[in-house]
Amino acid sequence: MDAIFDSINNLVKIIGDAIAGLVGSLLPHPISDIVVMALGTLAIFIVVLTLCAGLTYLERKLVARIQDRIGPNMAGPKGLLLPIADAIKLFTKELTTPAAADKWVYNLAPIIVMVFAVLTYAVVPFAPDVIGTNLNIGVFYIIAIGSASTIAILMAGWGSRNKFSLLGAFRTVAQLIGYEVPMLLNLIPIIMLTGSMSLVDIVERQWNTGVPFLIYFPLSALCFLISGLAETGRSPVDLLEAESEIVAGFHVEYSGMKFGLIMIGEYANSLAIAVVFVSLFLGGYRGPILPPYLWLLIKTLLVFFGFMWLRGTLPRVRIDQLLNMNWKFLVPISVVHILLIMFEGKLFVTDPARIAATGGILVPVLLQAVIMGGTSIGLLLGGLLLAGRSVRGERLQHDADMTARRTANQKAAMALVK
Amino acid sequence: MRTDFAFVGVMLLVVFGAVAVVPVLNGLLGPKKPNAAKQATYECGMETVGDAWVQFRVQYYLFALIFVLFDVGGVLLFPFALAYNGVAIWSVLVVMLFAGTLLAGLFYAWRKGVLTWD
């Protein structure tokens, strides 16, 4: 019985090992390694693409339900074949290239968007021992890849040689680089407690202590989620493709599958954010009874469901609001959060060996989690209170100014009439 | 260490190859009827006036400056976060001072009105 459970739990690993063994027996040493890696890469690529295709269907259906529509229902039973129909449609569209475009830059940009989106998945653990590569700089690598992919957007905006493209690219980059900062900063508390940047170690620590990092750092989780949404241009903060403002942002001039690559790339990016969020804050692939890959899938779908819900519910924010929220709220509060956690981490220690070395108060893990979580929530509430008060003050000031101006105008008008 | 990164390199090449095929395939499958109007720069039907590569506002650059401050500073916080469990309280104070420096830069920009988008 245990053997059956084991084989179900390690299904992916067993298949992978079998393929690796087969390739290893057929080819000489360095080439076989490279072929196995290439096969693993292709497996990740195909899984990501399939998930993205399925999720686009789910998202359309769900958003339609939220908006009181039926959603896709023509292609296949209940519109299930819609992603395939979409792919066929995009593949048979004409590829137009603006005559003025910077050809190389223009054509390379969508490919780079897609490649960087898939590269993120190289370090995400799908199950124990099922991971592209367990880099010891795991989360830092994810941030770095996300940061480098900003270039592709500037390339698309420049290459199209269109005012709206370039304007859209500039606004997008202002948004992306802004929201990279809270993302970067909110990983630091997790790395401090885990003592490792590898995503596998982070997942295993949450499983071993029994406390997911969501309880430790609710503020970090919230900041990471918001900045993740902004990084991937999901709907409440989708200024990248504000159709009503800058036609469609940096990808106006793209058609056919080049447009499709940008769209799938962004979709893969937001899926990556969901998976990384699950690994960082919700315990990743670990969970009781069910096999690990299923747990990861369930948790990721739940987080992604939250993304869809937000998209269906909230209106788009303005760019000044977006940048204000980042620089005047998320970034300062994240830095203060790091400082507080640095203090508390040294004060409340769970490891007896460290007490002897550096001092502190010995507490059980749960208490440490509650203390840090309390700090996190307290800081969040305090920050919201402060920000709310300042915003209200600004609004009152603005109203007062307006009233004063109106009375002055009325007086002037009266004087004129006399 | 190096073999860990080999996977990333292979992934870069394989995915780049697989993705680069897509536009080529689309070019083969789709129709090819270019004309001047189709290839003109898209501006909601209007004729384009002037070059698209116009000059931009300096505000974007100022935002990028604050981003650089936190990005580069954050890079130095990562190794420290990794070593955090083993260091003495004095080291924590040094790094807190460093993080405070970053915040000081942010508040300077705030006071100067750089963060206000208009």
Place this chain on the structure above:
Amino acid sequence: MEVSQIVFLILTVTLLGAAALVVTTKNLFHAALYLIVSFFSVAGMYVLLEAGFFAAAQLLVYIGAISILFIFAVMLTRGTALITPLNSQAGAVGVMSAIMFAILAVFLWPAPIRLQEVILGGFRLLRGGTYGGEPWQFVPNNADTAAVVNNATLRLGAALGDFAQYGALLLLSGALLLVGVIGSIWVARERKIADTRADRSEAAADARHEAQLESEAEAREAAALPAGAHAASVEGQH
């Protein structure tokens, strides 16, 4: 040929090719893109040197931040069409760079001259030591070294927080960043129109000019007045 050697050679070709294009391309945006390619190849070099953290930091800092600054600056200073990308001294500079590289290559190439030993030996002689000896002691490539290399990032973090090691460097770099960013904001900020130096001097010149005109007009009036008065008085006499 080992795999790592092949990778190294490919990276070298892309790195130097992209760098050569950076310094010769006319279109500045393309130069910035080639700069990104060369940064990327340098990140590959770091991976070969087993400094994974710095490879990722290269992506984050150089490609994600510095290149963006460059591209923004290119966009902000448009309208300066260049006829030639290089200035008048380019030939001389090229020859000088080539000579410099030749000298470095001769120094660095281990066989058959081993000039590095000659030079280092010479330095030792100058400082009162003896001539000869291996300049660098290479570490053996064994499990110990691998373990040491693998936790290098952790040791770097501990060293950055420690005043006995590089704590001062950390604070210094923080101060440098802060001063740099404050300075750049101060320099690049758009001020009110009368605030920029050019406008101020222009306004001052305008003011001077106006004052001069005014005084001239006054003088003319003053000069005209007695004549007028005289005329009036003459008229009154009639």
Place this chain on the structure above:
Amino acid sequence: MLNGIPLHWFLLVAAALFCLGLFGALARKNAIAVLMGVELMLNAVNINLLAFWRYVNPAGTGGLAFTAFVFIVAAAEAAVGLALIISVYRNTQSIDPEKLDQMKL
């Protein structure tokens, strides 16, 4: 010797990169391109620092710490340099370093 790549390969590549950067910094007619040359030179320095760290003293942290410092210096240098160029351009409409021969703008 590290898996077949000798140290002097890295040093030669760094030297070539440094010389290319030097050429760019001295021979370009555009101030932004001059700064690009400087960035290339800083990257060459980083390759040297990390190569010596890895081959000679991997147990120490000197090479790593100074590489990090060079990162910071490069970022600060690019930020200030480009800000100056933008400011100069705004006042004189030119970013050719040869034309900037006046002490005041």
